[in-house]
Amino acid sequence: MSYASKWSNIDVNKRIVLRQLKNYCDLLKWKNYKENCIDVGCGEAIDKLDDMIQFGREHNSHEKIEYHTMDILNDRMIKNMLNQFDRLFSFFVSHLIPDTRTFLTNLHNILKLDGQMLVITPSDTIFKQVSSELYQDERWLRYKLQKPIFTDYTANPVHHITGLLQKIGFKVDLCESNKQFISVHNFKGFVAAIVDMYQNLGALPTELWQVFSEEFLQKCREKCNNLGEDEKYDMPIEFPVFIATKLS
Numbered sequence: 342m343s344y345a346s347k348w349s350n351i352d353v354n355k356r357i358v359l360r361q362l363k364n365y366c367d368l369l370k371w372k373n374y375k376e377n378c379i380d381v382g383c384g385e386a387i388d389k390l391d392d393m394i395q396f397g398r399e400h401n402s403h404e405k406i407e408y409h410t411m412d413i414l415n416d417r418m419i420k421n422m423l424n425q426f427d428r429l430f431s432f433f434v435s436h437l438i439p440d441t442r443t444f445l446t447n448l449h450n451i452l453k454l455d456g457q458m459l460v461i462t463p464s465d466t467i468f469k470q471v472s473s474e475l476y477q478d479e480r481w482l483r484y485k486l487q488k489p490i491f492t493d494y495t496a497n498p499v500h501h502i503t504g505l506l507q508k509i510g511f512k513v514d515l516c517e518s519n520k521q522f523i524s525v526h527n528f529k530g531f532v533a534a535i536v537d538m539y540q541n542l543g544a545l546p547t548e549l550w551q552v553f554s555e556e557f558l559q560k561c562r563e564k565c566n567n568l569g570e571d572e573k574y575d576m577p578i579e580f581p582v583f584i585a586t587k588l589s
């Protein structure tokens with residue numbers, strides 16, 4: 342099964358995003374129905390992985406939606422998209438990008454003046470903790486995977502992100518960090534989708550994928566008291582949500 346198919350079966354992120362959209366829709370100042378919108382990191386727009394883009398084209402095609410394989414860190418591509426979007430969404434992507442400042446600067450560059458973005462990104466999960474632990478082991482350390490995944494937002498993500506946004510030229514409409522438990526029904530499938538994504542992002546040589554996946558799953562299980570494969574798990578997660586408007 343492809344990474345995109347595995348990911349489409351996971352509903353944890355969808356539940357979080359829908360709840361936050363409901364909470365904050367009043368802060369999104371839509372001007373009309375003709376706004377040019379972009380979803381960075383899959384969905385309706387761009388993703389670094391071709392597999393995600395193909396999946397979007399096949400399963401969510403619409404005459405008004407374009408899909409493009411694109412790395413949001415690619416300067417050449419960004420230059421072709423300057424000041425184009427009224428509204429930008431990015432869900433569960435920022436933590437995978439090693440340099441938060443460059444990520445946010447690129448989002449700023451592709452927004453129009455007065456354009457607004459809504460970003461949700463996990464800052465702490467058991468996956469982050471397991472990654473950090475695995476990368477203390479020399480076998481994995483040499484691949485330096487821990488750098489590009491789970492960017493460190495420091496102990497105070499709201500303060501850190503607010504400061505960055507203001508320096509880049511955004512007005513911060515909202516920045517808050519949520520700590521919640523979210524129920525996961527298919528924990529093994531969830532972990533498999535997460536590991537598949539790391540692998541597809543080019544983090545590890547193919548011959549090590551299997552052993553890495555097994556160790557990752559095992560450590561995740563230990564973190565949740567050796568949960569059985571079919572048991573529901575109430576997973577703790579911390580995720581900052583921020584809405585910001587391009588000022589200059």
Ligand SMILES: C[S@@+](CC[C@H](N)C(=O)[O-])C[C@H]1O[C@@H](n2cnc3c(N)ncnc32)[C@H](O)[C@@H]1O
Pocket residue numbers: 354355381382383384387388389390393411412413414431432433434437438538542
């Ligand atoms: C955890 S998934 C989230 C997908 C979707 N936004 C959601 O909420 O279900 C993260 C996605 O970010 C994409 N991604 C990671 N780094 C990226 C980059 N530099 N440019 C564009 N997309 C990237 C990955 O390929 C992956 O599909």
